[in-house]
Amino acid sequence: MVAKSAEQSENVETPRVAWLMGLAAWAVPGLGHLLQKRWVRGLLLGGGVWVMFITGLALGGHLFTVSSKDQGLAALVQFLPMSANVGTGLLYLMCWITNTGFAEQAHRLTYEYGNTFLLVAGLLNYLAALDAFDIAAGRKE
Amino acid sequence: MRHVFWMAIFAGLTGVVFGAVAKGTDRQRLIYGLKVFAEFMAIAFILGWILYFLPIR
Numbered sequence: 001m002v003a004k005s006a007e008q009s010e011n012v013e014t015p016r017v018a019w020l021m022g023l024a025a026w027a028v029p030g031l032g033h034l035l036q037k038r039w040v041r042g043l044l045l046g047g048g049v050w051v052m053f054i055t056g057l058a059l060g061g062h063l064f065t066v067s068s069k070d071q072g073l074a075a076l077v078q079f080l081p082m083s084a085n086v087g088t089g090l091l092y093l094m095c096w097i098t099n100t101g102f103a104e105q106a107h108r109l110t111y112e113y114g115n116t117f118l119l120v121a122g123l124l125n126y127l128a129a130l131d132a133f134d135i136a137a138g139r140k141e
Numbered sequence: 142m143r144h145v146f147w148m149a150i151f152a153g154l155t156g157v158v159f160g161a162v163a164k165g166t167d168r169q170r171l172i173y174g175l176k177v178f179a180e181f182m183a184i185a186f187i188l189g190w191i192l193y194f195l196p197i198r
Contacts, residue, residue, distance in 0.1 A: 041161050041162075044157055044158070044160075044161040045158055045161045045162070047157075048154045048155075048157045048158040048161070049158070051154060052151075052154045055150065059147070109143070110143070110147060113144075113147045113151070116151065117151065120151070120155065124155065124158045127158065127162055128158065128161075128162065131161075131162040140164065
């Protein structure tokens with residue numbers, strides 16, 4: 001009986017809208033929750049990520065990218081923080097298109113703080129995207 | 142002082158996001174967010190003092 005209900009719950013298909021909400025939440029921080037009318041949660045999550053990202057840039061942090069110059073292990077070393085930065089979705093893409101925030105400013109006192117803010121903004125937005133996905137899929141209230 | 146300020150901002154923003162994605166009632170999530178903030182601050186101060194006494198300069 002228990003095994004049967006567990007099997008049934010595994011077979012429940014994830015609604016397509018859940019993937020869209022997750023994608024929207026990743027692309028624009030807070031959007032996935034706002035589209036589901038979770039106003040307060042959307043503003044808190046989106047606001048937190050946006051403020052963290054903008055503060056990171058203002059503190060002199062830089063975004064990571066993998067360029068053709070990076071080979072082997074050097075590429076991997078760049079790839080890991082880049083994947084964290086990419087978590088901010090279109091914010092990262094806009095910076096990449098306009099070439100904003102990729103220059104290192106190691107002479108600034110708050111440079112490392114800026115890097116940390118930018119990395120964690122992306123990671124927190126991944127968390128927010130998963131939350132939006134779970135809400136849309138009915139796995140969370 | 143500037144470092145403590147930015148550390149507090151970081152802990153505050155992280156606490157807000159963690160509290161927002163947490164499960165439970167609004168009150169439970171508020172308490173969880175505050176707890177995350179307090180833990181970040183406390184651990185940073187503890188690590189700061191430990192590193193202060195280590196001869197690693």
